[in-house]
Amino acid sequence: MKxxxxxxxxxxxxxxHIQGKPKCCVEFDGEPIIRRTLRVLKSHGIxxxxxxxGYQSGEVIKAIQPHQPAVFYxxxxxxxxxxxxxxxxKEFFSEPDDTIIINGDxxxxxxxxxxILHEPRSPVFLADSSRIAEADYRFVWKDDVLQRYGKDxxxxxxxxxxxxxxxxxxxxxxxxxxxxxxxxxxxxSGKWWEDIFxxxxxxxxxxxxxxxxxxxxxxxxxxxxxxxxxxxLKLIPFNENK
Numbered sequence: 001m002k003x004x005x006x007x008x009x010x011x012x013x014x015x016x017h018i019q020g021k022p023k024c025c026v027e028f029d030g031e032p033i034i035r036r037t038l039r040v041l042k043s044h045g046i047x048x049x050x051x052x053x054g055y056q057s058g059e060v061i062k063a064i065q066p067h068q069p070a071v072f073y074x075x076x077x078x079x080x081x082x083x084x085x086x087x088x089x090k091e092f093f094s095e096p097d098d099t100i101i102i103n104g105d106x107x108x109x110x111x112x113x114x115x116i117l118h119e120p121r122s123p124v125f126l127a128d129s130s131r132i133a134e135a136d137y138r139f140v141w142k143d144d145v146l147q148r149y150g151k152d153x154x155x156x157x158x159x160x161x162x163x164x165x166x167x168x169x170x171x172x173x174x175x176x177x178x179x180x181x182x183x184x185x186x187x188x189s190g191k192w193w194e195d196i197f198x199x200x201x202x203x204x205x206x207x208x209x210x211x212x213x214x215x216x217x218x219x220x221x222x223x224x225x226x227x228x229x230x231x232x233l234k235l236i237p238f239n240e241n242k
Contacts, residue, residue, distance in 0.1 A: 001117075002097045003046050005069070006193060007034055007104030008054025008077040008085040022056050023220045024104035025063040028229055032063035033220070034104055040113055042067070046100070050092040052085045054078075060104075076189075083196065084189040087180060096173040098122075101193060103164035105220040107229050112165070115212050122169035123176075123197050124208040127160040128217070135161035136221055141209040146201055149194075160211060164219040166197065175205070 007024045024034035031039075034051075041049055049069035053060045054077025061071060072089035074080065086101075093099075100116060102108070116126055125146065127139045138158045140148035149162070168176055179196045188195070197207050216232055218225045 001046050002048045002050070002092070002099040003041050004050045004052065004086070004089065004092065004099065004101045005034065005037060005104050006052055006082050006085060006101065007060050008052050008074045009082065009104075010055045010078070022060050022063075022104075025056075025059055026105075026220060026226065028107070028233055033107055034060060034063050035065075035067065037102060037104070037106070037108055038064055038067040038069065040108055040110060043110070044113055044117060048097075050089050051104075052089050054085060080189040081191055082193040083180070083183060083191040086193045086196075087184045087189075090177075090180075093173075093177060096170045098167065098169045099173075099176075100165065100167045103219060106164040107218040107220065108165075109216055111215045112163070112212065112217050115210060115215060116165060116167050119167065119208075119210050121208040121210075123166060123172050123200075124168075124210055125166040125194070125197070126163040126212050126217075127209050128163060128213055128215075129160035129211045130213045131161040132158045136219075137162045139209055144208050144210070146198075146207040146209050149198055149201070160209075160213075162194075163212065163217055166194065168197075175200070 025032045050072060051069040052072045054074040057073055070092060074085040074088045076084060132155055135158055137151055138153040139146060139160055139162050140153060140157055141159050176196060179199055183191060201207055218229045220226055
C-alpha cells in the first residue's frame with residue numbers, strides 16, 4: 001500500500017489566522033498535522049509514502065521530522081493546482097500498487113484511516129452524511145456511487161461532505177496515470193487531483209463513496225475547522241493522542 005500526502009498549497013482561506021504558515025504545519029498538542037498523518041499511516045503499516053510540497057516547502061519538511069517520506073516539489077504551486085503537484089510525483093507511481101491520496105490539511109484519526117483501508121471497492125472517496133448544511137465541498141451519491149460533486153449543490157440535493165481522502169487499487173492504476181497525463185497534456189493544471197477521478201463519473205467506471213458518519217475528521221479550510229479540532233481534543237486524554 002502506498003500513500004500520497006498533498007501539501008503544496010498555500011491555504012489562503014485560513015492563512016491570516018495561522019500567521020501564513022502552511023496549513024499542514026498547524027499544531028495540535030504540539031504536533032504538526034502533517035506529522036500526525038505520517039504517524040497514523042506508519043502505525044497502520046504504511047511506510048511507502050510520498051509527500052508533495054510547494055508553498056514554504058522547507059517549513060513542511062521541518063514539520064515532518066523524524067519521518068522521512070519521499071519528497072516531491074511543485075515549483076509552480078502558486079499558479080497550478082493539486083493535479084500538477086501530483087504530476088510532479090509521477091516517479092512515485094513507477095510500480096502499480098493500492099494507493100491512498102490524502103490532503104495534507106486533513107486531521108485524521110485511526111478510525112478514519114481504517115475506514116478507507118478496509119473498504120474493498122475502488123476507486124473510493126470518504127464522505128460524511130452528517131455534514132450537509134455546513135458542507136464545503138459537496139457530494140451527491142446513490143447506492144454508494146458518486147453522481148454529482150461541487151461547492152454549489154443545494155442542501156436538499158447534497159448527500160454529504162467530501163472528506164479529503166481517496167483510494168484506488170492496482171486495477172485502476174493505469175486508468176489513473178493515463179487520465180493524469182491526459183489532463184496535464186491538455187493544460188488542465190488548474191484542476192484538483194480529485195478531478196482525475198471525477199472525470200470517470202457517468203462514464204461507466206464507478207467512483208464509490210463510503211459514508212463515515214460518526215467518525216471525527218476536519219479539513220482545515222476555515223478557522224472554524226481549527227476550533228472544531230481543539231474542542232474535540234479537549235474530550236480525549238492527552239496520552240491517547242500520541
